[in-house]
Amino acid sequence: DDEVHVRQKVAELNPLEVASFDQELRAVVQESMEQRKLELRGRPTLNMMIPMNVFEGSIKDHHGRVVGGESGDEALDEEAGGSREVQVKVLVKRGNKQQTKQMYIPRDCTLVQSTKQKEAAEFEE
Amino acid sequence: EEAVGDEDGGYEYGKEDFAEHACRYCGVSNPACVVRCNVPSCRKWFCNSRGNTSGSHIVNHLVRAKHKEVCLHKDSPLGETILECYNCGCRNVFLLGFISAKTESVVVLLCREPCLNVNALKDMNWDLSQWCPLIDDRCFLQWLVKIPSEKEQLRARQISAQQINKVEELWKTNPDASLEDLEKPGVDDEPQPVALKYEDAYQYQNVFAPLIKLEADYDKMMKESQSKDNVTVRWDIGLNKKRIAYFVFPKEDNELRLVPGDELRLRYSGDAAHPAWQAVGHVIKLTAQEEVALELRASQGVPVDVNHGFSVDFVWKSTSFDRMQGAMKTFAVDETSVSGYIYHHLLGHEVEVQMVRNTLPRRFGAPGLPELNASQVFAVKSVLQKPISLIQGPPGTGKTVTSAAIVYHMAKQGQGQVLVCAPSNVAVDQLAEKISATGLKVVRLCAKSREAVSSPVEHLTLHYQVQHLDTSEKSELHKLQQLKDEQGELSSSDEKKYKALKRATEREISQSADVICCTCVGAGDPRLSNFRFRQVLIDESTQATEPECLIPLVLGVKQVVLVGDHCQLGPVIMCKKAARAGLAQSLFERLILLGVKPIRLQVQYRMHPCLSEFPSNSFYEGTLQNGVTINERQSSGIDFPWPVPNRPMFFYVQMGQEEISASGTSYLNRTEAANVEKIVTTFLRSGVVPSQIGVITPYEGQRAYIVNYMSRNGALRQQLYKEIEVASVDSFQGREKDYIILSCVRSNEHQGIGFLNDPRRLNVALTRARYGIVILGNPKVLSKQALWNGLLTHYKEHECLVEGPLNNLKQSMVQFQKPKKIYN
Ligand SMILES: [Zn+2]
Ligand SMILES: [Zn+2]
Ligand SMILES: [Zn+2]
Incomplete structure (x- = not known):
């Protein structure tokens, strides 16, 4: 119940500051790219070991309902208050072992949008 | 302190x-x-x-x-x-x-x-x-x-x-x-001054931490340089069977003031019959004869048959400063330390006004307390509805009673225990007593070093309650305590058991209280570290530094009441650098500057109406009303030569020279001291008893000189003069006497008036007396300052500016100087 309303000064960003930061950020990215190109003479190999069991199951929303996939009944989902997040499995490596972790990502993230578009397209087919 | x-x-x-x-x-x-x-x-x-x-x-x-x-x-x-x-x-x-x-x-x-x-x-x-x-x-x-x-x-x-x-x-x-290192001033840099508003609690900490450090370093340096050799000791044994050493520790007019609880080391370098010895103890008492009573921690090997040739050192402790630093850190990193509203408000952020949703009591007084007057009722009522409030209590306006009533109603709201603090032990004791009178369960938590110091509210102290808890489970603790007292120490397994039992008992008693009372620094006691207090009242808050005030607040406060009077003296800061940077400004004052309006108590019950007139007009915009009548302050049967009957005040014109005292750091004035003795003697002869009289002066040099002079030259029995309290103006804040004699000391026309320049000190000096006041000073010198000029004019207009022998006082025609500066 510790509600407090602070009248905040609108944090004014110094445009010069922003510009200089952007420039530095771009420089770091650029430098990283070039460094990689120098490091990796010759073709990189594909080394993606994907454990097959991760592909079991589909995108789920917060309530554990299946979105898309077999039912693909999105309208129902919207009606039910529409969770703005969807669940994904993030695949990470721990040493040589693969692990998956459940995460929620925003529905409007390009990552899932594309997946859903594809699904929708496939569904229409 | x-x-x-x-x-x-x-x-x-x-x-x-x-x-x-x-x-x-x-x-x-x-x-x-x-x-x-x-x-x-x-x-x-x-x-x-x-x-x-x-x-x-x-x-x-x-x-x-x-x-x-x-x-x-x-x-x-x-x-x-x-x-x-x-x-x-x-x-x-x-x-x-x-x-x-x-x-x-x-x-x-x-x-x-x-x-x-x-x-x-x-x-x-x-x-x-x-x-x-x-x-x-x-x-x-x-x-x-x-x-x-x-x-x-x-x-x-x-x-x-x-x-x-x-x-x-x-x-x-x-x-x-760390980021703090960025802001840290160099050794020779002036520290960053305090601000009105802070971006965040880290910036707040960046400003205050170096100031506290400066003050701590100064305090350490000063106290550790106070060693004295060739001290003569008188031995005694206390009721708890501990050794007590009595001796005189230099005080004359230096800055160091011992207080009960201070730690001293007593040393003996040894002789043919005694090995070298040293022991540490706590000051438990300072006698009227300026003797120190030191209770030694260990009784073994004490050379009790020796009386001469001891040395004494001050043992400096960083505890209070550590607790202030700790409170500031907690304020910054612990989100639960204070509510969001209080956090932003203390930092001066613009926060939307919030009211506390509590049902108000039907009447605002409390059982066991005197009826409240209108301004007191108003104060209690508005405080209960606000998350942050300031109460200004001019002299004698009953701020202790008002505070006790507030605490009573807070405790009845069922939001958990209420924490009540003040910077000084005296103020905490007074408040604890009043709160206890309302029937609330009060625990007075004392610093461990002060447990042997006698207290008027001993029955409320935690250590007393632990010792006197009357249940069979506690017999084990009592048995161990007795053993420890008798033997001086316990076996390590018994000691462990004793400590655990004691801690559990302390906890049990503290948790069952409605109200915990302790000093601001005491609120940082590890015994309270797991306690949470949503409601905190701090009395005398204008005499505490901000970081000191913060200690009781960071225990989870949601509603805070600061009581004080910014028109009286603020906290004592010894380090000039820290004082210049603003450490002496209290949180109370900063909150006023931020727009919090203090609620002023308006009826004074102390002073004869003639005595309250000038302070009311000069310091409180004339708003101070009298709750006592002239009749209630008539000193019947006292035959004292007041120049105007029924106006028990006069300014006694003095032309004697000021001198620099032996220590070179203070002033004295022999003529004024001699006349103080004459006035005291006249009071005593007229039927006033010593306990009714207080002699105050801004200068430690003059204080020491008057004590000495009266005991040597007093016309009556020596003992009578010894019973008269002679104190500095500053140490008399918060207290009162029936008759006050104020010796101003300064009388050099070519120099300033130093301490007297501070209007808050004048306010304190003028508002200590209940029945009558005599001021001794040099009008030619004092009149240069606007406020003193006003005071002198006030006395002159009322025909109370006098000179000549006491039994034949005549109005003085002394010319005032034009005041140079306007105050306020
Ligand atoms: Zn890669
Ligand atoms: Zn790094
Ligand atoms: Zn961050």
């Missing part, structure tokens, strides 16, 4: 709250919002909030430091994970991004160069066109590393882009440097 022993036993204030994974820029420590820079020489944590900068803190760090690897927190959704390319293991976050499998809800991190361009990948079921960079819009992907909530960000340190650049620069040479 209070002395506390080394009872904290290595307790580190504020440290326990500091999370290792807090953002090094802003302090946010939510595991879902922070990542660790994975460069081995760095390993610092940063959050994903932008604060006042264009990029988030972690991105800012990585860019500025040219660091490129990070690791997630173990309690974040992904667990402790170094972010790296799933294909090649590249850890450069500027190259990483997520891609998802074409039809499935599986995502992996992949580097942009070269893995995203590997041909073989295109054949697999991955959607490479939708690669989603890890750093987007100068921020980590928000679903991977959360952005701290608005509330979290508001309570965090408000770091600027310049500060980030500066600290990153500093880290290149000193990776462990």
Whole structure:
């Protein structure tokens, strides 16, 4: 119940500051790219070991309902208050072992949008 | 001021709250919002909030430091994970991004160069066109590393882009440097002065911590230089069977004032019959003869048959300063230390007004207390409805009763225990007594070093209640206590048992109380570290420094009442540098400057109406009303030569010279001292008893001289003069006497009037007397200052400016000087 309303000064960003930061950020990215190109003479190999069991199951929303996939009944989902997040499995490596972790990502993230578009397209087919 | 022993036993204030994974820029420590820079020489944590900068803190760090690897927190959704390319293991976050499998809800991190361009990948079921960079819009992907909530960000340190650049620069040479190091003044620099508003609690700490350090260093230096040799000791044994040494410790007119609870070391260098010996003890009493009673901690080997040739040193303790520093740290890093409203308000942020939703009592008085007057009722009523309030209590206006009534109603609201503090032990005792009179259960927590110091509210003290708890389970504790008292110490297993039992009993008693009373510094006692207080009242708060006031607040406060009077003297700051930077300004005063209107108590019950007239007009805009009549303050049967009958006051014109005292740091005035003796004698002859008289003076040199002079030259029995209290004006704040004699001392026309210049000191001096006041001073010198000029004019107009022998006082025709400065 510790509600407090602070009248905040609108944090004014110094445009010069922003510009200089952007420039530095771009420089770091650029430098990283070039460094990689120098490091990796010759073709990189594909080394993606994907454990097959991760592909079991589909995108789920917060309530554990299946979105898309077999039912693909999105309208129902919207009606039910529409969770703005969807669940994904993030695949990470721990040493040589693969692990998956459940995460929620925003529905409007390009990552899932594309997946859903594809699904929708496939569904229409 | 209070002395506390080394009872904290290595307790580190504020440290326990500091999370290792807090953002090094802003302090946010939510595991879902922070990542660790994975460069081995760095390993610092940063959050994903932008604060006042264009990029988030972690991105800012990585860019500025040219660091490129990070690791997630173990309690974040992904667990402790170094972010790296799933294909090649590249850890450069500027190259990483997520891609998802074409039809499935599986995502992996992949580097942009070269893995995203590997041909073989295109054949697999991955959607490479939708690669989603890890750093987007100068921020980590928000679903991977959360952005701290608005509330979290508001309570965090408000770091600027310049500060980030500066600290990153500093880290290149000193990776462990903190942001505080940036602001730290150099040894010879003037410290940063206090401000009205602070960006955040870190900036607040940056300003106050160096000031407290300065004051602590000064205090240490001064106290440790007070050693004295060739001390003569008289031995005694206390009721608790401990050895007590009585001796005179130099005081004359130096700055050091011993208080009960101070620690001293007594040494004997040894002789043919005695080995060298030393022991530490606590001051338990200061006698009227200026003798110190020191209770020794250990009784073994004390050379009780020797009386001469001892040395005494002061043992300085950092406890009170440590607790202030700890409170400031807790205020910054612990979000639960004070409510959001109080946090922002104390820092001077603009906060929407909040009311406390509590049902108000039907009547505002409390059982066991006198009826409240209208301004007191108004104060109680408004305080109960506000999260922060200030009560200004001019002299004699009943602020203790008002405070007790407030505490009574707070305790009845059922929000848990109420914490009641004041900077001085005397004020805490007075308040504890009044609160206890309402029927509330009160525990008075004393510093361990003061447990042997006698107290008017001993029955309320925690140590007394522990000793006298009358249950059978406690017999074990009592048995051990008795054994310890008799033998001086216990076997280690018994000692362990004793300590555990004692702690449990202390806890049990404290928890069952409605109200805990202690000094502000006492609120930092480790015995209270697990307690939470939503409602806190601080009396005499204008005599505490801000960091001192903060100690009782950071225990979870949601509603705070500061009582005090900013028109009287503030806290004593010994270090001039710290005082100049504003450490002497109390929180109460700063809150007034921030627009909090103090509620003023308006009826005074102390002074004869003639005595309250000038202070009311000069210090309280004429608002002070009299709750006592002239008749109630008539000294019947007292035959004293007041120049105007029924007007028990006069200004006694003195032309004697001021002198610098022997120590070279203070002043005295022999003529004034001689006349003080004559006035005292006249009072005594007229039927006034010594306990009714107080002699006050701004100068320690004069105080010592008057004590000495009266005991040697007093016309009556010596003992009578010894019973008369002679004190400095400052030490008399908060007290009263029937008759006050004020000796002003200064009389050099070519110099200023020093201490007398402070209007708050004059206010205190003028408002101590109930029945009558005599002021001794040189009008020619004093009239140069506007306020004194006003006072002299007031006395002259009422025909109370007089000269000549006491039995034949005549109105003085002395000319005043033009005042130079206007006050207020
Ligand atoms: Zn780093
Ligand atoms: Zn941060
Ligand atoms: Zn890669």
